[in-house]
Amino acid sequence: MVKKENTELGLILLKNVQDAMKAERILKLKNFEAKLVAPPPEVRVGCDLALEINIIDSYGAETVLKQYGVIAFDILSLKNTQLKPLDIIQEQDFKDYLLIKAGHMKLTFAKETGEIVNISGGGCPDIPYLALNMVGKRLDEISQPEDLGQTLCALMLQRAYEKAIKIFKV
Amino acid sequence: MLIIIGTLPVKTMSLTQGFCVFKNGKLEIDGLTLPLINGTSIVMAAASIACEHIGIEKPYVIVAGxxxxGDGSNQLYRFLRNTNFDIAKKSCKNVITMSYLKPNILYAKDVVTALKKRINDILIxxxxxxxxxxxxxxxxxxxxxxPDLGEMAxxxxxxxxxxxYVRNYIFNSKNDVPGLIAKAYGSHDAAKSLIIKGVSDYVVEDGKIVAQISxxxxxxxxPIGGTGDSLLGIVSALVASGHKIIDSSIIACKTNRLMGALSNPDPATKVWEILRYIPDALNSSIKI
Known part of the structure; x- marks a missing residue:
């Protein structure tokens, strides 16, 4: 496979992490190559995400996102930031419970019932909100973190959630 | 005075301040009941219990929904960077503990510049x-x-x-605690002291491990969400009571662990169910 030069890459900037997560899901569904990365230093605030795409797809991607109600506030060329969200997922067994770690976020559920019994780690303000809305409910009966959360901590919790529900459904 | 600043998961709550009390499982600021969930509310509850047990003034809290x-966080940043922070003027030495603010680099720089004008205050x-x-x-x-180990990475x-955004190879080296400490201090990315929470807790001063509590x-x-928040509340109360930061850190780590041991929890236990063990745990850990 030929490695793409930076000049082929573009960044879609969105107003918040929640929109970036939605945009990634939509673009992948529509067969675009899209990857979540850090925004460039001059526009980042510390808890934000951008979507790296092939620059030649940028117009089409923007149009598709508009159709789904996701508005990009800017599209930049170049700038491969190198930084992308952590993708390490780990499991820890506690007999009747399984703990899933995605980076610094942890989700623990009861193996038999699928009830989320605890959420820990993270430090953005939507994590307590997500805990209020998810703990005590079954994995397959809740709104996903990406629907309720708006930060990078929520993105990592989404990854833990996806792993947890995959294991629970087996 | 201990001042706790942070957000709460209440969408419509505007900036609210006052002394906080945790009694009979209820967390209140001047009669206003707050939700009890991991995050700032557990910091406040644990600090409230510890302050009362130690015999110092209740924590003063400044919170927003x-x-x-980021709306509530931004309200707090704007409040703190302005000079209306009158409550801090009541004491010549405050402990200011900040938690669960949504990152905003520009605002945070302004706030710390403003807070650092009070040179005796301790920032956590x-x-x-x-x-x-x-x-x-x-x-x-x-x-x-x-930080916990993931945050230390x-x-x-x-x-x-x-x-x-931690790079995989650094995240994967998170059990090399001395290596992580050296990297963080080498690039000036750590506070003067650290409590690194994990299977063993490490207390670090100026880049050197001064205690390991296991x-x-x-x-x-x-798995229990909020045990880091309880530790933060306890250590903040101890520092506010006049203990040195390192001594407070060691006592707080022991107290948090003893609180856990006394409560005999399982992975489904909620942190607010075990906070009531803080007084006994504090008594034991101060003696150790």
Whole structure:
């Protein structure tokens, strides 16, 4: 496979992490190559995400996102930031419970019932909100973190959630 | 005076301040009942219990509702960077603990510049407030951070602007605690002191490990959300009572572990169910 030069890459900037997560899901569904990365230093605030795409797809991607109600506030060329969200997922067994770690976020559920019994780690303000809305409910009966959360901590919790529900459904 | 600043998961709550009390399982600011969930409310509850037990003034809290948009965090940043921070003027030495603010690098720099004008005050940060301090390059202006191992990997990765962006090879070296400490201090991305929370807790001063606390070992504390918040509340209360930061850190680590051991938790236990063991745990850990 030929490695793409930076000049082929573009960044879609969105107003918040929640929109970036939605945009990634939509673009992948529509067969675009899209990857979540850090925004460039001059526009980042510390808890934000951008979507790296092939620059030649940028117009089409923007149009598709508009159709789904996701508005990009800017599209930049170049700038491969190198930084992308952590993708390490780990499991820890506690007999009747399984703990899933995605980076610094942890989700623990009861193996038999699928009830989320605890959420820990993270430090953005939507994590307590997500805990209020998810703990005590079954994995397959809740709104996903990406629907309720708006930060990078929520993105990592989404990854833990996806792993947890995959294991629970087996 | 202990001043706790942070967000609560209440969408419509505007900036609210006052002394906080945790009694009979209820957390209140001047009669207003607040939700009890991991995050700032547990910091406040644990600090309230510890302050009362130690015999010092109740914690003063400044909070705003934020469910992730950053609105409440921004209200707090704007409040703190202005000079209306009158409550801090009542004491010549305050302990200011910040928690669960959504990172905003520009605001955070302004706030710390304003707070540092009061040279005797002690600044403590965890969670989002610690993330933004590191990302903004102002970590060394803080006296204490309380990261877990994943967050320690973030402090050790100079390029990372949030724990979600830690590079895999650094995250995978998170059991090499001395290595992470050296990296974080080498790039000025750590506070003067650290409590690194994990299977063993490490207390660090100016880049050197000064204590390692491993007992009692309660593995089931790891899944329980908010045990880092209880530790933050306890250590803040101890520092506010006049203990040195390192002594406070060691006592707080022992207390948090003893609280866990006394409560005999399982992975489904909620942190607010075990806070009532703080007084007994404090008694024992101060004696050890």
């Amino acid at each position: 934020d469910i992730g948009s 940060a965890d969670s989002g407030s610690m993330y933004v301090a590191k990302a903004a390059g102002i970590a060394k202006d803080f006296d204490l951070f309380t 973030f402090l050790a990765d100079h390029e990372a602007i949030h724990p979600a 007992e009692p070992c309660v593995p089931t504390l790891e």
